[in-house]
Amino acid sequence: MAPSPSLLPLAISLGDPASIGPEVVAKCWDRRDELNLPPFVAVGDPRSISIVWDGEIIVVDNPREADAAFDHGLPLLMVPATEGGVPGVPTTAGAHCSLDALEIAVGLARSGSVAAVVTGPVSKQQLYGIGFSHPGQTEFVAERCGVSPGNVAMMLAGPTLRTVPVTTHIPLTQVAGRLNPAMIEARGRATLRGLQRNFGIVEPRLAIAGLNPHAGEGGALGREEIEIIQPAIEALRAEGWHVSGPHPADTMFHASARARYDAALCMYHDQALIPLKALHFEEGVNLTLGLPIVRTAPDHGTAFDIAGEDRADPRAMAAAIRMAASCAAHRAAAQ
DSSP states (O other), X not given: OOOOTTOOOEEEEOOOTTSSHHHHHHHHHHXXXXXXXXXXXXXXXXXXXXXXXXXXXXXXXSGGGHHHHTTTSEEEEEOOOSSOOBTTBOOHHHHHHHHHHHHHHHHHHHTTSSSOEEEOOOOHHHHHHTTOOSSSHHHHHHHHTTOOGGGOEEEEEOSSOEEEESSOSSOGGGHHHHOOHHHHHHHHHHHHHHHHXXXXXXXXXXXXXXXXXXXXXXXXTOSHIIXXXXXXXXXHHHTTXXXXXXXXXXXXXXXXXXXXXXXEEESSHHHHHHHHHHHHTTTOEEXXXXXXXXXXXXXXXXXXXXXXXXXXXXXXXXXXXXXXXXXXXXXXXXX
């Protein structure tokens, strides 16, 4: 669905001021017509943009001013850092600024002042250094929205594939021990409901991957499929959902297989992210499912090593903006 012309603007937190976040947001505004982008307002320190871009920045006091300003310059809600910075050189002041911008952007979405939030890349290392206690931005946004981390899911989405990992940022050696039927059910349910709410898919189809080679080969290569994954599949089916699996992961991601489902639920981080990035590296979007607001992010990091060199590709940020607008439009249409 194309974004509704009456939709409120989106809020984009710029991320770490020393990252490529400010650059890709500015490039998105520059190429807004080519990339088919709806109006948005940046949230952050204007100096982080002006040091990497010489275009017009229009400071606004209210996100509703973004529509009128959007054709004339990049609208920005100012969140100044305590000191200026240099692209590629993260600082404590920059970490505070990125967290403040995230907090404000989420607050705007929760209050209904913007249609959705797109979050720029942050440095977890820098955030941890200022007392940030969440594993990442996803968990922070969930807490601010009053949602338990167990009830949200991280979807990675591209033009022909959507994947959701059951476990995320843990060592591979811990995956089998962390998996349980209730966790798989919760991630599966969040995925199915998210497909309905954010993509308008009335009867979504979920394919669930096995953990072991050949999905365990009937127990010969591991019993997790039999003892953990299959009970979760049966529970979801009993609720009326269209769920298949457990599937051997090595045969799930070719074109004809992808045509048979709307999302793939994977057991661990790389099982979900490798196929997505192999197929859609420049267009991958991180969408948080299970929130009362729409939150997306480009599926790339801070890239401090190329910040300020005019080398950052804005396509993933543009894809995150378009998906946020589309998801918000689907939600608005369903009300």
